[in-house]
Amino acid sequence: MGEQAFLDREFPMTSANFAYIKKRVYGLTGINLSDHKRSMVYGRLARRLRALGMRNFDEYCRILEDDNSKELHDFINAITTNLTSFFRENHHFEYLKSTLLPELMQRNIRTKKIRVWSAGCSTGEEPHSIAMVLKSFASLSNWDIKVLATDLDSNVVAHGRAGVYAAERVETVPEQYGKYVKKNKHDHSYCVDDEVRQLITFNQLNLLNEWPMKGKFDIIFCRNVVIYFDMETQKTLFDRYADVLTPNGHLFIGHSENLNKVCDRFNTLGRTIYQRTK
Ligand SMILES: C[S@@+](CC[C@H](N)C(=O)[O-])C[C@H]1O[C@@H](n2cnc3c(N)ncnc32)[C@H](O)[C@@H]1O
CATH class of the missing domain: 3.40.50.150 (Vaccinia Virus protein VP39)
Incomplete structure (x- = not known):
């Protein structure tokens, strides 16, 4: 998906926004998001923007800058991949x-x-x-x-x-x-x-x-x-x-x-x- 496609979505997400999110996720969790995860990240965080009544990722990235932001908690929870099952790899x-x-x-x-x-x-x-x-x-x-x-x-x-x-x-x-x-x-x-x-x-x-x-x-x-x-x-x-x-x-x-x-x-x-x- 090209840059324009991310700008045309419900919540515009620039490549600078994605780069910032990647950096923040890495610093907070050690999770290393590759560029092809941009669509997945958009999908998971769009729910957060909707819940917070925000219009774009500029606004969202701004609240992530604050180390004491209450949002950091939900941000991390939204990013993690939790796939598991009972007796997985039995x-x-x-x-x-x-x-x-x-x-x-x-x-x-x-x-x-x-x-x-x-x-x-x-x-x-x-x-x-x-x-x-x-x-x-x-x-x-x-x-x-x-x-x-x-x-x-x-x-x-x-x-x-x-x-x-x-x-x-x-x-x-x-x-x-x-x-x-x-x-x-x-x-x-x-x-x-x-x-x-x-x-x-x-x-x-x-x-x-x-x-x-x-x-x-x-x-x-x-x-x-x-x-x-x-x-x-x-x-x-x-x-x-x-x-x-x-x-x-x-x-x-x-x-x-x-x-x-x-x-x-x-x-x-x-x-x-x-x-x-x-
Ligand atoms: C794919 S699940 C694996 C679950 C289970 N171990 C299994 O194999 O079925 C990966 C889990 O690692 C957790 N995780 C990722 N980064 C972490 C970190 N820095 N500290 C603790 N847990 C982390 C995620 O929240 C997620 O629940």
């Missing part, structure tokens, strides 16, 4: 169940403690899938297990915390874990069982900022998040993940991501599963 959950948890039960036998972080958890399907696998191990019932679920976008964090999903969302929950999702009586939605939800703490967190967590994690899931980051941001992030993992801790990343030339502190175990080595 081989990770199979590995967790068949290999990693039995291994961790040996390794942590003295502390009887397991800590997992779902970083960039979106609407919560990922941490709920992790918690369902953990809950399905009867022998872990007296262990101290916690799953931390964080995302930059406050709307998706609230959704995950509520644990309520449309019927079609829960279709990808494997049969063996079906008992952990219950149909609500009053509508067609489904609710994740309390015994699973109790394992998870949902918090809003920008991965680029300081992390308030004190203890180490046995496992980190950071899947389909860094694809939007440039190399430098990825390098810093994976180095920080290695710092907060236990010495042999595991890292799960998305299907189109890899640590090659990004971080040498992990050993690949295949299929986007890594183990910290240093």
Whole structure:
């Protein structure tokens, strides 16, 4: 789509407006928007301009300049891509169940403690899938297990915390874990069982900022998040993940991501599963 097409739309967006938005998004979130995302960005932000009664992107960019602007929050929420599903890339959950948890039960036998972080958890399907696998191990019932679920976008964090999903969302929950999702009586939605939800703490967190967590994690899931980051941001992030993992801790990343030339502190175990080595 050419420059003129963006000027003729309901809310004119100049290339200078788009360049400013790109810069602001990168600075606030680490997300690196390419030029072909201009149409997507227009669509997502047009809703914000309509809600604010604005006429063009000059006006909108002006309010983004203020670091204390209340709009920054909605701006970030509008820009993030939150695509996710229960048991997405199911081989990770199979590995967790068949290999990693039995291994961790040996390794942590003295502390009887397991800590997992779902970083960039979106609407919560990922941490709920992790918690369902953990809950399905009867022998872990007296262990101290916690799953931390964080995302930059406050709307998706609230959704995950509520644990309520449309019927079609829960279709990808494997049969063996079906008992952990219950149909609500009053509508067609489904609710994740309390015994699973109790394992998870949902918090809003920008991965680029300081992390308030004190203890180490046995496992980190950071899947389909860094694809939007440039190399430098990825390098810093994976180095920080290695710092907060236990010495042999595991890292799960998305299907189109890899640590090659990004971080040498992990050993690949295949299929986007890594183990910290240093
Ligand atoms: C495509 S979703 C992936 C969800 C889930 N991990 C999965 O693989 O199904 C990417 C998530 O990363 C979050 N995200 C993007 N930049 C972030 C940042 N700087 N800090 C924390 N979360 C971020 C987005 O809000 C979005 O919910």
